[in-house]
Amino acid sequence: MFLNVYRYNLKSAFRQKIMLFWSLAFPILMATFFFVAFGNIGASERLKEPIRIAYVGQPQALQMVNLRDILAQIPLHEGSSQEMFDIRDASEAEARALVQEKQVSAAVVAGDPPRILADKVSVSQVVVKQVVEQVATTQRTIMNLMRTDPKAPFQEIATALNTSQYTQAVPVNKDLMQPDIIYYFALLAMASLGASTAGAFTIVSQQANKSPEGARNTVSPTSKWSRVFANGLSTYTVQLATTLVVVGYITLVLGKSLGRSLPELLLIVAMGTLMGVAMGMAIGALSRGNENMIVGFSVGAYMLSSFLGGLMSADIQRLVDTNLPWLAAINPGSMIVKALYSLFYYGQTEARYLLQMLLAILVFAGLAAISLRRRYHDSI
């Protein structure tokens, strides 16, 4: 009888088009949207080819270092054999013409301070400006030191002023992920938690006071616990399967790497989905009113939980964590978000997040069981 309930509820759930849309089609559409919208976030951080610039030298100017030499030595990016700047020497008039004809992105005019000629703001020009400014600042600092202390160890000072040697972006997560992956993680968190609506339906279909088929189920000789457990399990199976399809779509179809900790990610998704189903079942069991009201409650709880967990606005998560830490500790949305985000940032999730989720599952299941324990109904 357990298998009968499980089998037919599984079949029924897989045929519920609205439910499938929200748990499968919608996340896939969103993932596709993210892919199209944010697909080049990581790639755009690196220059693909050297920036063409014109260089106007002014030999009469006092220079401790030759700006042209410095610009010519900067690599395109770390480890690259190509240089960042493709330099073309020119007079100032020629340089202006080259800039206007867009043959170069900008022109650098040596001097104190050096000047940059450009006709519009672009990424390339910002890069030129940053590099030239750093060289000029270093040069000026050393010049000032020479005036006040001619015996100072200039080579060491020059080295010390090269801040890039001290600050280097080293990812905590050895398995460096592209920045856009965090959006897919948020999507998986929402898809997992979205199982709550299906969980609420589970109770509606098994309770005599919540639906006609619930009444028919209740008067049968199959025990309430057997029916509710079988139905809940079928709901979980469907919801987990759809979320795994979304994971598969992101990794296999869109080709996005969700990191080397995929088993850990799948564990979080599996627990998050179970937490969503359990939350929906608790809402369904505790709520009074008809099916529409119960679905309304579960959708509302899901949205609120996601909102407070920062799935709609990252600032909210920070505000809740700072001002209402107890709320963050009991909010299912926060739990799954933190578990997934720690995986993103650190390459592994903390055990406490998994324990929190496990505890939440037990609490929700307990609440549902206590409410369902009631043997008679006051009204139908």
Place this chain on the structure above:
Amino acid sequence: MIELTNVVKRYGDLVALDHFNLQVEQGQIYGLLGPNGSGKSTAINSMLALLAIQKGEIRIFGEPMTPTSYHLKRDIGLVPQEVAVMEELTVQENIDYFCGLYISDHRKRKQLVEEAIAFTGLDKFRKFLPKKLSGGLKRRLNIACGIAHKPRLLILDEPTVAVDPQSRNSILEGIQELNRQGTTVLYTSHYMEEVEQICTMITIMDKGKGILTGTREELTAAVKLGDQVSLRLLNHTEEDLEAIRSLPFINRADLMEDRLVLTIQRGESRLASLIHTLENRNIAVAELNVRQPSLNDVFLEITGKELRDHVS
């Protein structure tokens, strides 16, 4: 088979069942007749241990009925007022699912499902989803889901609401056939014609109370309603009418245009005397009809209101 003794069920201040008594014997088609809101569905939900009652005792098959009386539930079939099926399962799957709550043996269940499909005439629609069925076919599916496991006791709560006359007749014939096969039936309705047609015992309910119980004949006899004899007279005088009214077996005589409506105890047996009187007074009669009192007349007599007034 069903025994309700002094059952009281309240919804807040509203008394839905007021010391309600009911005794259904094996083999009966027992009708609970009453207007909407009279307490019929509450009585059914109470006897199925779905509702908490405030007072009284409920016994099914001689044993107290509780939500965990699974051994009793095994022999009960329910056809609820609303169509209670799973919208995403086909006709055959629905019947198999609900039958599977009672019968675990797959082979036996398969046979029972086929029998239920055949019995309700749903063979051509077995692969249909409920939303593709007409109202009448949905009702038949509702019944099939309730009878597939061959219950000893079948409870039908207004199974013909919003059903076309043809499907209604088919449903009523089916219920009678099930009864012939040995199923005891408890049938609720606010359609008196249905109850009159199929029920062997009837309880009329109003405001949560069972106000009268008996066979159809016993009910009409209990309220001392006579048969209605309607005469279309071609000629008559006031004296003729007075003479008819003064006949000892005439309870009541009303003249409506050219039609004289008489209420007569045991009307058919008094017809000869009435016709004899009419002939003696040379009154020509163009038409004569005799109608036995209906359950609606009974209800009107004991509550002062018509059953039909309450039909929504």
